[in-house]
Amino acid sequence: MKINPSNAAELFVWTDVDSTYEDDFNEWYDREHMAERVAIEGFQWARRYRSTSATARRYLALYRTENIKTFSTQSYQNAFQNQTNWSNTNFERMTNTNRRVMHVTHEVGFGNGAAIALITLDTADFNYKAVNAVIDDITQIQGVLAVHYLKPDEALSTPLPSEDPSTRKLEASLVIDTTSQDSAELAAKSILQQLSLAEERAAIFDFMWELRSEDLS
Secondary structure, three states: OOEEEOOOEEEEEEEEEOHHHHHHHHHHHHHHHHHHHHOOOOEEEEEEEEEOOOOOOOEEEEEEEOOHHHHHOHHHHHHHHOOOHHHHHHHHHEEEEEEEEEEEEEEEEOOOOOEEEEEEOOOOOOOHHHHHHHHHHHOOOOOEEEEEEEEEOOOOOOOOOOOOHHHOOOOOEEEEEEOOHHHHHHHHHHHHHHHOOOHHHEEEEEEEEEEEHHHHO
């Protein structure tokens, strides 16, 4: 598969939530928050995922935008600075949250799958020569559909209250869309081995649902 440069961006929110309030957290995301964000000019879609990895944060949300400039628009700033009461309540219930605004620097393949592998690198940028060689390899795995390179924007990655600033790190990530958990696990294992990354750098997720901007028109 060809590795293509991209001008897109993504809001990346990876979090745990107090299990006492998990049902309300999911209801808020599914009935209010996803639609609010996707309705902002420049947003294209939002996707939610639930982790199947025992040690990983439980929920991941990805919000795709046309480009990084979307996060500096007045429309986005108004939404970010004027949260609903339901949003503020659930922000307080979130724990160990990782909020990043990411440049989508490159993409390979197409489509979104039933599962993803998330690989968190130990640097804020990519060693493209090394990473590209690995991606060329893992795209040969049956069930691997697409790979997205996510590079954090330091200025725009404003942390949420539940992130500990003393341990906060900006790290590049790879998101691999696959047709099954087995394919996601094979891809993750291969990347970890070839890039000499620790096992905890990988997490596997089930795809929950997607909302596209055209769904709201």
